Amino acid sequence: MKLKQVSIFLENKEGHLLTVIKLLGDNDINIRSINIAENKDFGIVRLILNDSRKALEVLGANGITAKITEIIAVEIDDKPGSLANILEIFHEHKINMEYMYGFIQRYSQKALVVFRVDDINNAIKVLSDNNINVINEKNIDIL
Amino acid sequence: MIWNEKIELLSRDGLKKIQTNSLKKMLKVLYSNSSFYKKKIDEKGIKISEIKTIDDIGKLPFTDKDDIRDNYPFGLFNSPLEEIREIHVSSGTTGHPTVVGYTDDDLQLWSEVMARALCCAGANKGDMIQVSYGYGLFTGGLGLHYGATKMGLTILPMSSGQTKRQLQLMQDFKPKILACTPSYALFLADEAKKMGIDPSKSSWEIGVFGAEPWSKNMRDKIEKMLGLTATDIYGLSEIIGPGVAQECTYKDGLHIFSDVFYPEILDIATGEAVKDGEYGELVITTLNKTGMPLLRYKTRDIVKMTTEICKCGRIMPRISKVKGRTDDMIIVRGINVFPSQIEHVLLNMDETHPHYQIIVTREDNGLDNIEVLVEIKQELFSDEIKVMEVLSSKIKNNIQANLGVGVKVRLVEPATLERSEGKSVRVIDKRTL
Numbered sequence: 001m002k003l004k005q006v007s008i009f010l011e012n013k014e015g016h017l018l019t020v021i022k023l024l025g026d027n028d029i030n031i032r033s034i035n036i037a038e039n040k041d042f043g044i045v046r047l048i049l050n051d052s053r054k055a056l057e058v059l060g061a062n063g064i065t066a067k068i069t070e071i072i073a074v075e076i077d078d079k080p081g082s083l084a085n086i087l088e089i090f091h092e093h094k095i096n097m098e099y100m101y102g103f104i105q106r107y108s109q110k111a112l113v114v115f116r117v118d119d120i121n122n123a124i125k126v127l128s129d130n131n132i133n134v135i136n137e138k139n140i141d142i143l
Numbered sequence: 144m145i146w147n148e149k150i151e152l153l154s155r156d157g158l159k160k161i162q163t164n165s166l167k168k169m170l171k172v173l174y175s176n177s178s179f180y181k182k183k184i185d186e187k188g189i190k191i192s193e194i195k196t197i198d199d200i201g202k203l204p205f206t207d208k209d210d211i212r213d214n215y216p217f218g219l220f221n222s223p224l225e226e227i228r229e230i231h232v233s234s235g236t237t238g239h240p241t242v243v244g245y246t247d248d249d250l251q252l253w254s255e256v257m258a259r260a261l262c263c264a265g266a267n268k269g270d271m272i273q274v275s276y277g278y279g280l281f282t283g284g285l286g287l288h289y290g291a292t293k294m295g296l297t298i299l300p301m302s303s304g305q306t307k308r309q310l311q312l313m314q315d316f317k318p319k320i321l322a323c324t325p326s327y328a329l330f331l332a333d334e335a336k337k338m339g340i341d342p343s344k345s346s347w348e349i350g351v352f353g354a355e356p357w358s359k360n361m362r363d364k365i366e367k368m369l370g371l372t373a374t375d376i377y378g379l380s381e382i383i384g385p386g387v388a389q390e391c392t393y394k395d396g397l398h399i400f401s402d403v404f405y406p407e408i409l410d411i412a413t414g415e416a417v418k419d420g421e422y423g424e425l426v427i428t429t430l431n432k433t434g435m436p437l438l439r440y441k442t443r444d445i446v447k448m449t450t451e452i453c454k455c456g457r458i459m460p461r462i463s464k465v466k467g468r469t470d471d472m473i474i475v476r477g478i479n480v481f482p483s484q485i486e487h488v489l490l491n492m493d494e495t496h497p498h499y500q501i502i503v504t505r506e507d508n509g510l511d512n513i514e515v516l517v518e519i520k521q522e523l524f525s526d527e528i529k530v531m532e533v534l535s536s537k538i539k540n541n542i543q544a545n546l547g548v549g550v551k552v553r554l555v556e557p558a559t560l561e562r563s564e565g566k567s568v569r570v571i572d573k574r575t576l
């Protein structure tokens with residue numbers, strides 16, 4: 001199933017990331033994962049949070065540009081070749097991937113990989129067809 | 144329909160005769176009545192008897208906005224205060240507000256030119272007009288109102304705001320004409336959608352939009368969204384308010400009512416008249432006004448003008464949309480750059496009002512650099528770096544194509560660019576010249 005990621009636009013200026021992270025913390029919003037993509041001028045911070053809607057409100061009220069993006073998170077075995085397997089499935093079904101990033105979960109031996117793809121519904125379908133465990137919101141609560 | 148065929152279809156020679164006579168009359172009154180203008184004319188070392196035709200107007204002194212402000216509030220009124228029927232005020236970012244006064248005759252003149260403008264936009268007697276410009280000290284609402292009264296339209300004096308009500312009454316009363324700022328027209332379309340109304344099925348067939356710069360793309364968008372013909376109106380309170388110039392339905396320049404508002408287009412650097420079709424500052428003489436007549440008023444608006452006769456048949460010359468303002472022009476590597484050019488590029492890419500800042504720096508080797516900071520808006524934000532980079536280079540290419548000079552573009556967080564009293568600081572020139 002689809003998960004919500006909050007993406008934030010930040011200039012590459014000292015202290016800006018800290019401001020955002022503190023803002024979320026002050027509003028009791030928990031960060032499950034964080035990923036930053038950047039070039040020399042600006043960065044895009046991608047967060048998976050326990051309450052995306054509230055985060056968007058808080059960020060918006062503070063004049064920070066943010067939006068919710070739908071992504072999928074997949075549990076993969078922590079062993080060679082498991083990521084390649086998923087990429088092959090995407091390739092086979094002509095699903096374009098915009099970006100991906102991984103993070104470790106606390107309670108199992110498996111790794112989680114986040115994918116942002118162009119056709120999310122189809123991606124979920126083909127992964128399930130191939131018996132790959134797509135994380136739903138209930139699972140992510142235990143992270 | 145042409146409101147005043149006698150004037151608007153008059154031959155060029157006939158027009159010139161009217162302009163010459165009016166200018167002579169105006170000078171006589173000013174020289175004997177106005178200590179301000181008597182002094183100006185004397186200082187220029189010219190005798191008003193030397194002005195034989197309208198072509199001699201270049202010998203006369205200019206008036207500018209500072210003259211109006213310095214004589215706050217009523218110093219430039221040329222009629223006794225008890226003969227002033229109406230006063231309008233516009234505030235600037237610095238100094239005194241600009242005060243203008245209208246006599247009975249001026250209000251008649253305003254009605255006349257606004258009636259011409261509405262006809263020019265395609266209105267017919269008996270049409271219903273929704274006036275959604277602000278009524279009050281701002282000239283927009285009342286200017287449209289007077290013209291519509293004179294023309295014999297049915298007026299819905301909505302003023303600005305109360306968007307739901309505007310849309311409700313549009314549906315119930317079916318007005319044919321909408322008069323407001325172009326950005327409010329877009330806002331109305333968006334709000335209509337939210338209310339479940341299809342804006343393209345609106346009753347409005349004609350839009351009379353002005354009081355702020357807008358691009359061709361914005362026109363296309365408004366026309367498509369609201370299903371109407373969107374025309375541009377130009378004016379400034381110092382001259383009369385709306386009704387100085389108006390696009391006809393061919394939408395190929397704005398007819399300037401030059402029998403009463405005599406236009407000159409002057410080179411920004413030399414002050415000399417430019418050739419037909421070249422850009423320069425629009426300078427206007429109010430040939431017939433009595434409350435606050437202005438001689439060669441420098442509008443600070445950069446336009447070009449053509450005297451070619453329009454397809455609609457009107458002889459009145461046509462001015463282009465305003466390209467920029469003289470007061471915020473910067474010269475970089477020998478090229479005149481107007482912030483409004485950059486604004487137009489950004490407006491063309493995304494129709495809501497952009498926030499940007501231009502930073503000009505000079506390198507040690509003497510080369511000037513322009514960096515344009517653009518606040519990134521919610522609608523343009525993507526979670527993908529490459530999409531953002533494409534956006535940034537698209538902005539860069541479009542600006543470069545428009546300015547003819549290389550620029551750097553940097554996307555910045557919203558609401559981070561300096562504002563001064565709510566108005567954006569458009570240019571930061573760090574060069575020490």
Ligand SMILES: [Zn+2]
Nearest residue numbers: 391453455457
């Ligand atoms: Zn025309």
